[in-house]
Amino acid sequence: MDFEQEIARRRTFGIISHPDAGKTTLTEKLLLFGGAIQEAGAVKNNKIKKSATSDFMEIERQRGISVATSVLAFLYNDKKINILDTPGHKDFAEDTFRTLTAVDSVIVVIDVAKGVEEQTEKLVEVCRMRSIPMIVFINKLDREGKDAFDLLDEVEQKLGLSVTPLSFPIGMGYDFKGIYNIYEKNINLFSGNSKQNIEETIAFDDIESTELEGIIGENSAQELRDNLELATGVYPEFDKEAYLEGAQQPVFFGSALNNFGVRELLDCFVDIAPSPRPKKAEERLVASNEKDFSGFVFKIHANMDPKHRDRLAFIKIVSGTFERNKPYLHVRLDKKLKFSSPNAFFAEKKEIVDISYPGDIVGLHDTGNFKIGDTLTSGEKLSYTGIPSFSPEHFRYINNADPMKAKQLYKGIDQLMDEGVAQLFTLELNGRKIIGTVGALQYEVIQYRLEHEYGAKCSYENFPAHKACWVEPMEENEEFKEFKRVKQKFLAKDKRGQLVFLADSAFSLQMTQQKYPTVRLRFTSEPTTV
Ligand code: G4P
Numbered sequence: 001m002d003f004e005q006e007i008a009r010r011r012t013f014g015i016i017s018h019p020d021a022g023k024t025t026l027t028e029k030l031l032l033f034g035g036a037i038q039e040a041g042a043v044k045n046n047k048i049k050k051s052a053t054s055d056f057m058e059i060e061r062q063r064g065i066s067v068a069t070s071v072l073a074f075l076y077n078d079k080k081i082n083i084l085d086t087p088g089h090k091d092f093a094e095d096t097f098r099t100l101t102a103v104d105s106v107i108v109v110i111d112v113a114k115g116v117e118e119q120t121e122k123l124v125e126v127c128r129m130r131s132i133p134m135i136v137f138i139n140k141l142d143r144e145g146k147d148a149f150d151l152l153d154e155v156e157q158k159l160g161l162s163v164t165p166l167s168f169p170i171g172m173g174y175d176f177k178g179i180y181n182i183y184e185k186n187i188n189l190f191s192g193n194s195k196q197n198i199e200e201t202i203a204f205d206d207i208e209s210t211e212l213e214g215i216i217g218e219n220s221a222q223e224l225r226d227n228l229e230l231a232t233g234v235y236p237e238f239d240k241e242a243y244l245e246g247a248q249q250p251v252f253f254g255s256a257l258n259n260f261g262v263r264e265l266l267d268c269f270v271d272i273a274p275s276p277r278p279k280k281a282e283e284r285l286v287a288s289n290e291k292d293f294s295g296f297v298f299k300i301h302a303n304m305d306p307k308h309r310d311r312l313a314f315i316k317i318v319s320g321t322f323e324r325n326k327p328y329l330h331v332r333l334d335k336k337l338k339f340s341s342p343n344a345f346f347a348e349k350k351e352i353v354d355i356s357y358p359g360d361i362v363g364l365h366d367t368g369n370f371k372i373g374d375t376l377t378s379g380e381k382l383s384y385t386g387i388p389s390f391s392p393e394h395f396r397y398i399n400n401a402d403p404m405k406a407k408q409l410y411k412g413i414d415q416l417m418d419e420g421v422a423q424l425f426t427l428e429l430n431g432r433k434i435i436g437t438v439g440a441l442q443y444e445v446i447q448y449r450l451e452h453e454y455g456a457k458c459s460y461e462n463f464p465a466h467k468a469c470w471v472e473p474m475e476e477n478e479e480f481k482e483f484k485r486v487k488q489k490f491l492a493k494d495k496r497g498q499l500v501f502l503a504d505s506a507f508s509l510q511m512t513q514q515k516y517p518t519v520r521l522r523f524t525s526e527p528t529t530v
Helices: 003-008 023-035 050-054 055-070 090-099 118-129 148-159 211-216 220-234 239-244 262-272 401-418 441-454 478-486 508-514
Strands: 008-017 071-076 079-084 103-112 134-139 163-165 169-171 178-181 185-190 199-203 249-253 294-302 311-319 326-332 335-337 343-346 349-353 359-365 375-377 392-399 424-428 432-438 458-462 467-471 491-492 499-503
Touching: 003 008, 008 023, 008 090, 008 118, 008 262, 023 071, 023 079, 023 103, 023 134, 023 262, 050 491, 071 343, 071 359, 090 118, 103 118, 118 148, 134 148, 148 163, 148 220, 148 249, 169 220, 185 211, 185 441, 211 220, 239 262, 249 262, 294 335, 294 359, 311 499, 326 424, 392 401, 392 441, 401 424, 432 441, 441 458, 467 508, 499 508
Parallel strands: 008 079, 008 103, 103 134, 134 249, 163 249
Antiparallel strands: 071 079, 169 178, 178 185, 185 199, 294 311, 294 375, 311 359, 326 335, 326 375, 343 349, 343 359, 392 432, 392 458, 424 432, 424 491, 467 499, 491 499
8 A cells, every 4th residue: 555545544533522422432332343342341431530539549540541542543444543532521621622633533422412511612612713624423312312403503503513414313212213314325223222233224315205104104204304304405415525624514313322323423434534634834734645754742641650751752643654763853852863662553552563654643652852742753844833732720839848859849840741731830920830720630630640750749829810821922012011010920931931921810811901902812822723
């Protein structure tokens, strides 16, 4: 297979959903189709239960499992599928946002009864801003849920999408009979026997034929015809180009648990989903079929085994091939590095690979060279943009609780921040360090890891901030000088040395914006539209 064919057969995507909508179950069924696992229950649930906030073992378990499930790759119909894991827990939302910079498309899972939920809204918004192609899967059709049209409406309204159904349910919950697959023009009948996952597919392209009555009964046949007529009247025809541009989102209905509608989703997905897309670097747009290698780090994972202190940096290959033992340029450090044991991921295993292609993820053992967002190339000085930090929701001073271990503490903080566990801000006024996180859980993770991996102890103290706003660099005019003087107490530098304003309330933020209109404040460390 030549280089172009290798690229064309890759599908790298993420599944996003609100916790409990069925992401893990769907992932598992997809792996079953790919023959990557043999039995249900093999993909461990990587959820943190709500009660586990202070359970360190649970945190460790989460870390361990998320390494194993960071990338799940399998072959299906000769396509190489890479599923990138996106944690559903909101405290790890930042991890998910970063992973979304490495996907070429996503599948959004929605619970038929709950409809669009909060976490889905946030994640879809990020995908929409980046015009990532999305397919929507409405799950749990075996349960009573909302009316299909109401759901499609809700998806359009709340998620700002423009949908078109590619399948349509016949009944729902107790009365769920099956699905009419608009994309393939066939009917899938639901057996209701979840243990055996039996389903029957009947090719059926003339919905007006009276045979329909014979298959699903008189009432359901009429209802389906009416629904399809309405759907065709209301929704535009599926347009692959529009989907690829992020302007239209096809919708499938099914039940992941019962393995119903999953094959149809997968077949359509491999057919329409994009192979690796070009990526914008600060310098230029880089096409996947360029011969020279380039890639970027979107995730860093600490080693679970305390005897091996190295970390695994996950690189998404954007262009060219990545080869074992070949020297590559680490652009930020301006240093050539060679990797003797790059890991590729297959199902739940990692193995050493000699060559990887655009769309693939390689895991590189790292002893502290990498930060999230770093670029690696064959030699060209490229920097991939678009891995912004988002404003944290929680802020605390971090104090050294063991004066003998100051060095260890700062090294630990430094490395944990490189991994993207949280964000560090240093106050301009007095140099005190503040840790900002998306969820409260991270403080425990940090404290635990500082102690167990670096032998350092820390304590926290509340810092009353509401949001971190990155101050866009500007010339030193009078207004900017006054802003800096008046807000001195609330100004800090982030890890990259960018100026950040830590607003203590929504009100003070609004007042600041009104008072200093030329000072531009952003809620992300860089524009997110890339
Ligand atoms: P998540 O990764 O999005 O958080 O969701 P997950 O797949 O873990 O699914 C959440 C719950 O929903 C699980 O039940 C799962 O079995 C159930 N589920 C998933 N798909 C379907 C479906 O199509 N129909 C029905 N009826 N249920 C579905 P649980 O009881 O929370 O966990 P478990 O004990 O079954 O693992």
